[in-house]
Amino acid sequence: HAEPLATGHGKVILLGEHAVVYGSHAIAAPVPLAIEARVKEAHEGVSLIIPRWGVEQRLESQAEQRRSFDRPIGMILEKLGLAERPMLIEVFPQIPRAMGLGSSAALAVAVIRALDEHFKLGLSDDELNDLAYECEKVAHGTPSGIDNTIATFGRFLLYRMGEPPVKRQLSVPAPIPLVIGMSGVESLTAKMVARVRAAWEKSPGLYEGIFEQIDSLTLQGVKAIESYDLEQLGELMNICQGLLNALQVSSWEVEELIQVARNNGALGAKLTGGGGGGSMIALCPESPERVVNAMQEAGYQAMEVTIG
Ligand code: MEV
Numbered sequence: 001h002a003e004p005l006a007t008g009h010g011k012v013i014l015l016g017e018h019a020v021v022y023g024s025h026a027i028a029a030p031v032p033l034a035i036e037a038r039v040k041e042a043h044e045g046v047s048l049i050i051p052r053w054g055v056e057q058r059l060e061s062q063a064e065q066r067r068s069f070d071r072p073i074g075m076i077l078e079k080l081g082l083a084e085r086p087m088l089i090e091v092f093p094q095i096p097r098a099m100g101l102g103s104s105a106a107l108a109v110a111v112i113r114a115l116d117e118h119f120k121l122g123l124s125d126d127e128l129n130d131l132a133y134e135c136e137k138v139a140h141g142t143p144s145g146i147d148n149t150i151a152t153f154g155r156f157l158l159y160r161m162g163e164p165p166v167k168r169q170l171s172v173p174a175p176i177p178l179v180i181g182m183s184g185v186e187s188l189t190a191k192m193v194a195r196v197r198a199a200w201e202k203s204p205g206l207y208e209g210i211f212e213q214i215d216s217l218t219l220q221g222v223k224a225i226e227s228y229d230l231e232q233l234g235e236l237m238n239i240c241q242g243l244l245n246a247l248q249v250s251s252w253e254v255e256e257l258i259q260v261a262r263n264n265g266a267l268g269a270k271l272t273g274g275g276g277g278g279s280m281i282a283l284c285p286e287s288p289e290r291v292v293n294a295m296q297e298a299g300y301q302a303m304e305v306t307i308g
Helices: 069-079 102-117 125-140 144-151 189-202 204-226 230-246 252-263 288-297
Strands: 006-015 026-041 046-050 055-058 086-095 157-158 176-182 268-272 279-283 301-307
Touching: 006 102, 006 144, 006 176, 006 204, 006 230, 006 268, 006 279, 026 102, 026 204, 026 301, 069 102, 069 125, 069 189, 086 102, 102 125, 102 144, 125 144, 125 189, 144 157, 144 176, 176 252, 176 288, 189 204, 204 230, 230 268, 252 268, 252 279, 252 288, 288 301
Parallel strands: 046 086
Antiparallel strands: 006 026, 026 086, 026 157, 046 055, 176 279, 176 301, 268 279
């Protein structure tokens, strides 16, 4: 009989990406897109298949792993003492790769959960989250830990590095309607985070001023969300996008999607996640279908989600 599927949640960041790497707050929520995985017995070796991404491969020793998605998996197996155990790891992603929706963290969480279930390891969510964070470091360099936290716990959170992961869960009176627009341009978070780091190292004062402004509007975002003041939330998202532009992490396609959203009634629109391509989000309480259609007409993939 088939083992049940283990889940890692995808995410959107509403406010605070990039600045969160420098100790600012960020607000993130799980989206109804996930990555699922299961582990099956095998006779020899470790195989990884991700049919949807066309991945079918034997995991070689860690030194030989080059692809961004199997390097962390090799590390997980080592850390859990499972490197010598033959197995087949099957992964079923509903999240597109490298679109700013947390696919790498969701994949790590799904695989760790599947290993935990198959080998009856008895990992707690905190242990799982810590391990997924180690994977994110392998994949991303200096992550804040926000993606693995949402992938693990699947809650709507105000997050800050170094604080307990679910210290501040946000409560909303009603779901928040968003449209996710995908630029179709794959982007590596690692590259964007490194770019911001290089700029910050060169002019720390200049960039820390931007991080502080992002922190302040993120904290105002908590109030807007909890009082369901969507106009205010939309405005904060728009200003946040201006600051993300100041960090130079937007892209041509993301900017087009943002303009399309705003021209079609969105209260706010900004990139989400690492930027440099990837995805954007638009706050659309009135006419989400209109925004989705306009994005599709402009040649992009888009979908409605609600969070909270
Ligand atoms: C990526 O989803 C969010 C960033 O802030 C990086 C991080 O927090 O690790 C860009």
